[in-house]
Amino acid sequence: MAIRTGVPTRARGVTSRPFPSSRRLVTAAVRAGRRIEPMVGLFQVDLTAARRLLAETDPPHSLTAYVVACVGRAAAGHPQVHAYRDWRGRLVEHHHVDVQVLIEVPTDQGPFGLVHVVRDADIRSVAEISGEIRSVKAHPSSTGNGRLLDTLAPTLGRVPGLYRVMYAVMSRSHRVHDAIGTVQVTALGMYADGGGFAIAPPGLASLTIVVGGISAGPVEVDGHIERVELLDLTVSIDHNVVDGAPATRFAADLRRIMQRAFEPSSSAGPPVWAVQAGATGDWHTCRSGSASEGARPVDRCAPGSPA
Numbered sequence: 516m517a518i519r520t521g522v523p524t525r526a527r528g529v530t531s532r533p534f535p536s537s538r539r540l541v542t543a544a545v546r547a548g549r550r551i552e553p554m555v556g557l558f559q560v561d562l563t564a565a566r567r568l569l570a571e572t573d574p575p576h577s578l579t580a581y582v583v584a585c586v587g588r589a590a591a592g593h594p595q596v597h598a599y600r601d602w603r604g605r606l607v608e609h610h611h612v613d614v615q616v617l618i619e620v621p622t623d624q625g626p627f628g629l630v631h632v633v634r635d636a637d638i639r640s641v642a643e644i645s646g647e648i649r650s651v652k653a654h655p656s657s658t659g660n661g662r663l664l665d666t667l668a669p670t671l672g673r674v675p676g677l678y679r680v681m682y683a684v685m686s687r688s689h690r691v692h693d694a695i696g697t698v699q700v701t702a703l704g705m706y707a708d709g710g711g712f713a714i715a716p717p718g719l720a721s722l723t724i725v726v727g728g729i730s731a732g733p734v735e736v737d738g739h740i741e742r743v744e745l746l747d748l749t750v751s752i753d754h755n756v757v758d759g760a761p762a763t764r765f766a767a768d769l770r771r772i773m774q775r776a777f778e779p780s781s782s783a784g785p786p787v788w789a790v791q792a793g794a795t796g797d798w799h800t801c802r803s804g805s806a807s808e809g810a811r812p813v814d815r816c817a818p819g820s821p822a
Contacts, residue, residue: 535624544718551717552754556766559745560773561734566744572642579616579702579726580645582773584787586724587612587636589769590698596765597697597722598756606756612637613696615720616648620655629655632696641787695719702726712747721756725749746773 562578569576590597594608601607614636617628631651633644699720703713710730715723727747733740750769752762772787 537622537624541628545716549717550755551721553717553723553751554754554759554762555714556750556752556762557712557747558750558766558770559732559747560770561743562729562746562773563743565773566729569641574649576641577645577648579700580648581641581787582702582724582726583614583616583633583636583644583700584639584641585773586698586700586769587614587633587639588787589765589772590722591637592768593761593765595757595761596752597720599697599721599753600756609697611635612698613693615696615699617699617701618648618652618655620652628701630695632694636698698722698724700724700726703728710745710747712749714749715751717751717753721753723749723751725751 565581566578569578569581590612594610597612598606598608612635614633616631616633618631619626620629629651631648633639633647636644697720699715699718699722701715701723703725709728710732711728713725713727715725717723725748727749729744729746731742732745734743734745735741736743748769750762750766752765
């Protein structure tokens with residue numbers, strides 16, 4: 516028998532451990548998403564001006580919060596893209612936009628993507644949403660989902676098939692969709708450098724936005740080429756409830772809102788940078804200074820009405 520020389524030796528083997536109960540939540544959600552026939556679109560958005568504004572606050576506002584605010588406004592103008600069918604086969608459209616955000620939190624079984632629902636994302640400011648996301652990440656148990664993840668999830672996950680049945684029931688329930696929202700935004704680009712797209716498996720949400728990476732690239736602006744920061748976005752919409760043309764119009768509006776959100780007149784509903792002033796219901800909007808002037812939404816605001 517020949518003996519190999521010069522080859523490093525090491526101990527070989529495998530490790531087997533129980534499947535984490537938190538992962539059973541994920542696999543059950545993916546199974547429930549099999550009812551969705553996803554239409555997937557990949558496109559890029561020029562975020563040069565928006566990222567400059569996000570960085571000017573202290574602490575800087577979250578890019579995820581910015582995307583959530585823009586998606587909320589675009590989805591509000593196209594309610595069919597986040598509609599769903601109920602148990603009676605009816606098409607259900609929401610008059611508000613609640614957005615699921617996946618926030619990575621530590622658990623005893625390792626890091627886990629906690630689902631947090633941002634209510635009324637179509638009328639809230641980037642600052643409000645950013646602060647909420649930051650608070651949930653710092654104190655996961657302060658939310659209902661976070662408390663369930665710590666208490667009931669480890670026990671319920673050991674019951675065979677329970678999560679699968681639970682998600683199957685949830686997928687067509689009015690009450691459940693009111694609770695968990697109809698849109699999901701998941702940000703993966705923050706964990707990698709450079710550009711790149713990602714496609715997420717369908718879950719309970721009819722509309723899913725995956726935030727990819729950011730890279731520098733050339734675009735044509737007023738007849739000349741400029742180097743800008745391009746965000747890679749993946750949009751997935753349930754083909755069961757909407758066709759390609761309305762889905763494309765939604766994507767076009769989303770791109771427009773994200774690229775021009777610093778202009779108060781550019782989006783339907785309250786401006787992305789707006790902050791509601793107490794019980795009066797008045798909106799304080801940014802002045803119309805161009806992004807090249809370094810307009811700061813926090814410092815340069817005046818009373819106004821929603822654009």
